[in-house]
Amino acid sequence: MKKYIAECIGTCVLVVLGCGTAMLVGCDAANGSGYLLTALAFGLTIVGMAYCVGNISGCHINPAVSLGVLLSGGMEKSDFIGYVVSQCLGALIGSGLLAVIFGTGGVVDKTGGFGSNGLSGVGGNAVAGLLVEIILTFIFVLTILGVTSKKANHGSFGGLVIGLTLTLVHILGIGLTGTSVNPARSFGPAIFAAISGNTAPLAALWVFIVGPLVGAALAAIVYKYLED
Template identity: 50%
Template sequence: MFRIFTAEVIGTFILVFFGCGAAVIAGGDGTTGVGLTGIALAFGLAIVAAAYGLGPISGAHLNPAVSLGVMLAGRMSGGRFAVYAVAQVLGALLGAGILYLIASGSAGWTGGMGTNGYGAGYGGEYDVMAALLFEAVATFLFVTVILGATQPGASPGFAGLAIGLTLTMIHLVGIKITGVSVNPARSIGPALFAGGAALSQLWVFILAPLVGGALAGLAHAAGITRAE
């Protein structure tokens, strides 16, 4: 269990450090930086890296919503879910903390941490209902793909690639809506360092992904999205 805990800490660190790091350090507008497409790819490629590097140890959930879906699909116990969730939040905090230390070393840093948000002054200024709906639906689809790609009979060598590409697609659609969470740990880490609106809006990025992940797990357990 220690190896599993450590793998989830490191894997979630990879996701937050490289995904949010692309937004904070390299984002720009596509001319002076990687742009929205580059940020989307950074999150997706981080998942691919962690899946192949650490997946054999823990499955590389890196996300409490994914672990919740796996638990409700009948693939893990409640106790193991708790271990995964704690490790994921810790990894996100460490990733955000290191990113904060690096970003704050630049005179041009504006204080951004790649946080999630909605409403006036954020992205496309979508309202809270749009944010809740997008996060719940996107997480449902994301966890459904994960459960399908890792079920018996699937091609195990391609699971990490399928999962990473799915997260990339979700970001391509959703960065302007919420910055894309689909992962409570990914939202908690940067928000605790950024403070302000990121903290006050954090409930959306905990609640909606957990609901989406839970529904995906229940649908899989019921056989709706599971190969028979």
């Protein structure tokens, strides 16, 4: 149970700090500072959580990562289900906290949708968005599998490498899809955006569930082939 609680807390923190930063500073590609601050917020959160709850749950805080670990033989199916449920719950709690902070504080949400993901950067093309998410998640999960492999020799720098990789994929992906690579991170904000009257993120949510899961599965298959 403790590892499920750790996953819930970690995902909650990711949504609050990552999506919260996007809401506060905006993440339009034309606004370079907001763009980079959002990318760094997501990446640095992963670094912090990796050293905080990594020894408890592995700090997946992402269903796509959990799927990659499952397919690589690193966890049981029962744990996978528990992790995904905990991650989605954490994302909902994090989005709820943002709703309270931005609602009661009168702060303007510059994303208009709780930092949710969308397809405007790819002209509303779901296929293009799906491809972006598959590629970015493939890179991210492949890195995680490599860094956490028993053959790896990264010492205590694993969390830093993973966090920097998440920052990197955000730098490319924010202007295209907002960068999900994490179904839970997309799920929570999309639900609260819909509650607030913006249903567009919810309509496109399937892209940010299917894309990351496919990318993670491909990463697991490729890494298993390369490692054997």
